[in-house]
Amino acid sequence: MALAGSVSTFSVLPQIANAQENSPALEEVTVTARKRVESLQDVAVSVTAVTTQLQNAAVKNIQDLNNFAPNVNIDFGPASGSGATISIRGISHQDPDKSMEAPVGVILDGVFMGTTAGQMMDSFDLERIEVLRGPQGTLFGKNTTGGALNVIRSKPTKDFGAKVHIGAGDFGLLETKAIVNTPLSEAGGLKLSLNRSQTDGYWKNTTTGKDAGAVDYQQLGAAVAFDISESFDIQLSYDRINDDSERGAFANFNADDSLACIASLAGLDPSGPAFGSGCMSLDEGSDEDHVSTNGNNEASTQDDLLNLTMNWSLGDWVLTSVTGYQDREEEYSHEFDSSQVRLLTVTGGHEYSQLSQELRINGQFNERTNLTAGIYYFESDVRQHQDSFDMWYYIFAGTPLGALPLGDISANLDSTVTNEASAVFASLDYQLTDDLSLNLGGRYTWEEKTFAGGSGAWDSQILGPSIIPAGPIRNIKDDWQEFSPRIALQYNAAEDVMLFASYADGFKSGGIFARTQDVNAITSFDPEYVDTYEAGVKSEVLDRRVRLNATAFLTDYTDKQEEILVPEAGGQVNTIVRNAGDVEISGLEIEMQAVITSNLNLYMMAGLLDTEYKEFFADITGDGVSTDNTYLQLRNTPDKTLGAGFDYYRDVGFGEFSVNYNYRWSDEYESEFFNDPRGHVDSMGMHNVSMNLAVDDKYKISLWGRNLTNERYARLVRIGPLSQMGQYNAPRTYGVQFTADF
Numbered sequence: 001m002a003l004a005g006s007v008s009t010f011s012v013l014p015q016i017a018n019a020q021e022n023s024p025a026l027e028e029v030t031v032t033a034r035k036r037v038e039s040l041q042d043v044a045v046s047v048t049a050v051t052t053q054l055q056n057a058a059v060k061n062i063q064d065l066n067n068f069a070p071n072v073n074i075d076f077g078p079a080s081g082s083g084a085t086i087s088i089r090g091i092s093h094q095d096p097d098k099s100m101e102a103p104v105g106v107i108l109d110g111v112f113m114g115t116t117a118g119q120m121m122d123s124f125d126l127e128r129i130e131v132l133r134g135p136q137g138t139l140f141g142k143n144t145t146g147g148a149l150n151v152i153r154s155k156p157t158k159d160f161g162a163k164v165h166i167g168a169g170d171f172g173l174l175e176t177k178a179i180v181n182t183p184l185s186e187a188g189g190l191k192l193s194l195n196r197s198q199t200d201g202y203w204k205n206t207t208t209g210k211d212a213g214a215v216d217y218q219q220l221g222a223a224v225a226f227d228i229s230e231s232f233d234i235q236l237s238y239d240r241i242n243d244d245s246e247r248g249a250f251a252n253f254n255a256d257d258s259l260a261c262i263a264s265l266a267g268l269d270p271s272g273p274a275f276g277s278g279c280m281s282l283d284e285g286s287d288e289d290h291v292s293t294n295g296n297n298e299a300s301t302q303d304d305l306l307n308l309t310m311n312w313s314l315g316d317w318v319l320t321s322v323t324g325y326q327d328r329e330e331e332y333s334h335e336f337d338s339s340q341v342r343l344l345t346v347t348g349g350h351e352y353s354q355l356s357q358e359l360r361i362n363g364q365f366n367e368r369t370n371l372t373a374g375i376y377y378f379e380s381d382v383r384q385h386q387d388s389f390d391m392w393y394y395i396f397a398g399t400p401l402g403a404l405p406l407g408d409i410s411a412n413l414d415s416t417v418t419n420e421a422s423a424v425f426a427s428l429d430y431q432l433t434d435d436l437s438l439n440l441g442g443r444y445t446w447e448e449k450t451f452a453g454g455s456g457a458w459d460s461q462i463l464g465p466s467i468i469p470a471g472p473i474r475n476i477k478d479d480w481q482e483f484s485p486r487i488a489l490q491y492n493a494a495e496d497v498m499l500f501a502s503y504a505d506g507f508k509s510g511g512i513f514a515r516t517q518d519v520n521a522i523t524s525f526d527p528e529y530v531d532t533y534e535a536g537v538k539s540e541v542l543d544r545r546v547r548l549n550a551t552a553f554l555t556d557y558t559d560k561q562e563e564i565l566v567p568e569a570g571g572q573v574n575t576i577v578r579n580a581g582d583v584e585i586s587g588l589e590i591e592m593q594a595v596i597t598s599n600l601n602l603y604m605m606a607g608l609l610d611t612e613y614k615e616f617f618a619d620i621t622g623d624g625v626s627t628d629n630t631y632l633q634l635r636n637t638p639d640k641t642l643g644a645g646f647d648y649y650r651d652v653g654f655g656e657f658s659v660n661y662n663y664r665w666s667d668e669y670e671s672e673f674f675n676d677p678r679g680h681v682d683s684m685g686m687h688n689v690s691m692n693l694a695v696d697d698k699y700k701i702s703l704w705g706r707n708l709t710n711e712r713y714a715r716l717v718r719i720g721p722l723s724q725m726g727q728y729n730a731p732r733t734y735g736v737q738f739t740a741d742f
Contacts, residue, residue: 024598025544046534046551048072048131048591048605054123056660057167057690057702057737062121062129062149067643067664067688069131070589070607073636075671077116078248078717078727082217082301084119085715087636088133089555090585090611091146091530094635094673095563095575098352098382099417099451099514103528103561105136105144108151109237109307111324112142114354114380114419118241118303118328121151122219124165124177124195128152133589134532134553135506138427138441138486142378145506145530145557155235156225157181158189162742169735172200172211188226195219202730203249206285207292207340212249214296218242231313241303246296250338250725252286253678253716254278259394260343260723268394270406273340280678280724283339288712288728293335294342303328317363328352338725342406343394348386348413355379360425373426380419384514387412391722392458401460401467408461412470415453415514422446427486435493439502441486448479451512451522478524482507496540506530513563513577525577529558546594557583564620564673576622581615583634599649607641620674633675638667638683655695662688671715678726679716686711698741705734 048069053059062084063074073092077083083096086104093102098115106113113119130150136143160182167175176196183189201213223237254260256279263269264278276282277292285292306325311318330350337343360374392409396402401409427441455471488502510527536551559579587610593603613630620629645662665685672679690704707730714726 024595026540026547026593026595046133046553046589048133050129050131051127053660054126054129057692057704057735058660058662058688058706059123060706061123062119062151064123064688065129065131065149066641066666067645067662067686068603068605069133070591070605070641070643071133071587071609072131072607073638073641073666073669075636075715076120076248076727076729078250078715078725082118082120082243082245083116085116085636086119086146086149088131088147089553089587090583090609090634090637091555091557092634092636093563097513097515097563097575098350098384099415100511100561100563100577101142101419101508103144103146103508105142105148106151107148108305109153110309110322110358111305111307111326111356112378113326114142114378115328115352115382117301117330117350117352122177122195122197122217125153125179125193125221126151127154133551134534134555135484135486135504135530138425138443138484138504139372142376142421142423143443143445143482143484143507143509145508145528154179154191156189156191156223158183158187158225162740164740165737167735167737170733171202172198173733173735174198175737184224184226187228188224191221191223191225193219193221193223195221201246201249202733203289203291203728205249205293205296206290207294208296210296212246212291212293212296214246216244232311234308234310237305237307239303239305241301241305243299243301243303245299247299247332247334248297248727249291250293250297250335250727251288251291251714252278252280252283252339253714253724253726254280254283254337254339255678255724256281257721258723259391259721260337260339260341263343263394264339264341268397269341269343271342273342278337278339278341278343286339288714289731291338292340293338294340295333295335295345297332297334299330299332301328301330314363317361319361320359322356322358324354324356326352326354336719336725337390337723339723342390344391344719344723345389346386347389348384351383353381368431370429371426374424376421376423376425378419378421381416382418382514383414383416385412385414386515387459404460404462409458409467411456411458413453413456413515415451417452417512417514418450419511420448421509435491437490439486439488439490443484444481445484445507445509446479446481447509448477449509449511449524451476451514453514474522476512476522476524478510478512480509480527482509482527482529496544497537498539499537501535502533504532504534506532508561511561511577513575515575525561526559526579528561528579531556531558547592549589549591551589553587553589555583555585557585562620562673578618578620580629581613581617583611583616584614585609585611600646602646603644605641605643609637609639611637611639632673633670635670635673638669640667641665652693655693658692658694660690660692672718674718676716676718676724678724679714679718681713681715684711684713685709700739700741702737702739703734704737705732706730707732 073087075085132148136148163179165177178194180192197217199215200211203212205212221239225235261279304327308323310321333347356378362372387410393406423445425443454473457466457470458468459465486504491499532555534553538549562580588608590606611634616629642665648659668683687708692702694700710732714728
């Protein structure tokens with residue numbers, strides 16, 4: 001049955017199916033982008049599926065999706081534990097604070113991840129990632145306005161088997177990864193997994209003489225699956241993550257008028273940093289390969305994840321229950337002054353938990369009508385505490401408190417934020433004729449958020465706690481509700497050619513930003529809304545040797561949420577969230593894959609974006625004056641993205657030699673809200689390659705290289721007039737990997 005909807009899809013790795021001898025063709029790829037198993041070429045969603053490519057030695061984490069999906073820009077999140085900054089079709093989010101949600105959702109084995117922390121997942125043990133572009137308000141967990149990454153891990157095979165990766169590389173890289181499967185009975189199986197990764201870090205700290213940016217990550221997992229009966233199956237998984245990795249390394253991007261620079265020029269820092277070492281323009285110890293902070297960004301995270309999925313077959317219908325739970329504890333210490341100057345060290349911790357429950361049913365009323373419908377519940381709770389040191393020595397200068405030693409005074413901040421959401425949803429496919437299909441979908445959402453916190457106290461190691469007492473606790477609550485519809489038409493113009501047109505409405509609820517000293521000024525911000533129109537074609541030609549798809553889209557964005565760091569009275573800096581008026585985004589996406597011979601296949605993609613603030617009249621400087629800000633460029637939105645790659649295989653008698661290569665070019669873009677030139681990212685191309693020798697279908701050794709031309713760029717974070725920091729991407733890296741698969 002043909003399925004209605006909007007499509008711009010292709011499977012990244014053109015798997016080869018020999019339908020006839022010497023006549024290779026593309027193999028069918030299935031996805032679950034609509035909560036049921038469907039062919040990628042028939043599915044009614046704008047999606048790119050990445051499957052076999054995830055096993056290439058040069059593919060390391062979800063950031064590598066950049067190489068395969070148009071108009072997608074995934075980057076590391078500065079000062080965030082394994083956090084990702086994900087932009088799809090120009091819609092993105094940057095602040096890692098857990099009181100805010102990203103407009104692009106990440107769904108792991110059917111469970112929506114409510115925080116960006118931990119989203120930069122390793123590609124090991126991933127069966128498939130589906131990159132869904134455009135609003136996903138109908139079927140996927142909480143509402144998202146930009147899109148979603150649907151991440152699916154391998155399931156217990158219920159047979160004996162094992163897969164082991166052992167790898168090493170430059171910068172002290174050591175990797176040990178393993179999966180072991182064993183049957184528990186004729187109807188059940190157990191999967192155990194290990195993922196251990198260590199590096200020394202890509203940077204050298206010229207002040208301490210130590211390496212910086214080290215990785216120390218370990219994940220242990222267990223999953224049990226049972227077919228209780230012919231109509232009922234169950235899977236329970238548990239993962240424990242212990243991550244003691246540093247949270248990046250901050251290069252000195254301090255402007256000449258920043259307090260960090262002035263303190264080093266005027267000799268205000270009694271610890272005696274080198275003259276001018278607080279200034280980006282004078283600090284010789286900081287560049288793309290070096291940092292000069294007087295300490296590294298230490299961190300420690302413990303993360304527990306539980307997932308229970310159950311399926312009941314009820315005749316022509318399937319009832320599915322997905323229950324997810326996460327408990328995450330973090331501690332950190334950040335050197336936000338990005339230099340030798342002792343100006344701004346922040347320590348703290350987060351406790352985050354979430355519980356979600358989805359119950360849905362899918363099936364057919366008749367040969368022409370299919371329905372997916374369900375209910376959804378989500379709740380999260382985050383408690384955060386932080387202490388900021390050193391800057392109070394300068395801010396209190398000239399007062400009695402200014403006589404206390406540097407580092408004696410700290411300001412603390414505590415807050416709690418809760419989020420509770422529930423929804424009902426449905427998606428109906430109706431076959432109007434043999435070639436024309438209609439899709440109608442909708443989701444009604446209720447959401448409530450609360451905040452409790454007060455202006456923090458100032459503590460002294462000499463004089464004692466609360467030398468300046470904390471302000472009174474404020475309790476804020478707000479709620480929203482919204483209906484998000486979707487409608488699409490799909491027409492099969494020929495056997496392998498489909499035309500489509502769709503409209504989808506996206507909604508992301510408002511919120512209450514928690515990380516601020518000025519608690520009295522906190523107010524909730526409004527929801528943001530997206531209307532997206534799509535039209536396009538997808539096709540398979542030349543006896544299914546070439547797959548070519550194209551999608552054009554127009555997105556109207558209303559009340560876009562923007563998180564902005566602004567200065568406050570008394571030398572403090574706070575993050576505020578503004579609803580940035582209206583944004584218009586239009587673009588084009590083209591995807592192609594081709595089987596050239598039975599040994600060689602190619603893939604290409606191209607994305608075009610045109611983004612513009614149509615209306616943005618707001619106070620973005622903290623001075624109480626609203627201004628016209630439509631001149632700003634949206635963050636993380638390159639106008640053009642291009643990608644190409646090939647996979648080549650050759651029989652060498654005793655085994656198989658293969659080469660996997662990909663290239664991705666990105667246009668220039670801004671990484672910082674105010675479009676500060678220091679955060680401008682120039683256009684560049686990235687090359688990745690792996691060369692592999694497989695023996696006996698069980699053993700493989702791979703040589704891999706990433707960012708072969710050593711392209712470097714930095715993402716900028718401005719902490720008002722205090723300091724500015726830049727975090728550079730990884731340099732050229734290479735390594736070797738041995739794989740055994742039994």
